[in-house]
Amino acid sequence: MSENKMSAKEKTLFGPERNPSNIVPEKLTLDSRLKFRCHPGVACFTACCGGIKIILTPYDILQLTKRLGIPAHEFLHTYTHPTYLEQTDMPGVMIKLNEDDKKCPFVTPAGCTIYTDRPTACRYYPVGMADFHEGGVRDSEEVSTAAEDKFFFIVREDHCKGFLEDKEWTVREWRADQGVDVRDEMNKEWLRLVMRRKSFGHQATLSDQAKRMFFMASTDLAHFRRFIFESSFLETYELDQETIDKIREDDVELMLFSFKYLAATLFGAQQGFKIKEEKIQAKVKEIKIRQDESVEKSVQEYEVLMADRERQKKEGK
């Protein structure tokens, strides 16, 4: 299925614009009411678990690898396809649908086999969340990610019979029931990175190295941990012992740390990231040596040129 076709059907993660034809044109708040219920008795049960694009966040991948008891690289290979996030050049992954029936590999007639660890996008459905500063995320530091500062919208697809059910809730109650609050908290800095990248538009591009780092940190924490502890990282950055201990042992801490690292390296956001003074001095020294060498080279080139001129003058050319 092509990217274009799939974008018309996407369990929304980033906001309303990826699924415009099914969005009910009304901005809801946490207190807005919604009539909806999804359960095995609905005629359409699991109809929304196929022919759809489900982007995975780093926290989704972390939870799913734990649930399935497999390492991230195996999970990525078996269950995902690479994609780009929010029409940017930032690489991410989406669930790989079955070749034959285009259904999610985790769905059975009895429902979702990973329900308690299902991805964020599945939890949002059919209530999406978006920012009041639609399309204008120029400075993400100013953009709050608190649910109170967001608006919500309904994705209403013809096949979804959940809207005909009698159960009524507020958006707040629905979100609590779906367990999205923890997900919002876990995903917010990562979503912020993507939205910030998006706000830069096509005039700025990420280097291949930056893209590789973003992908590695977003999808494979074991790999990212090796990068931290088996490279010159700890010699380069000033990190307190408490942080080092936390990210060595705790995957969620490591994930949250990776978002800060990406913000610092991709967008120059400092967020407590400091290069060690001796590293800065060594870099300054290296640059100075390079500058001195370059000045010396220019002087030599100039002298050769002048000597050549003199020689030509003497030879009367």
Ligand code: SF4
């Ligand atoms: S992960 Fe579960 S809820 Fe989400 S599409 Fe797959 S089967 Fe459905």
Ligand code: SF4
């Ligand atoms: S289509 Fe709607 S009611 Fe049917 S299973 Fe999906 S969310 Fe539930």
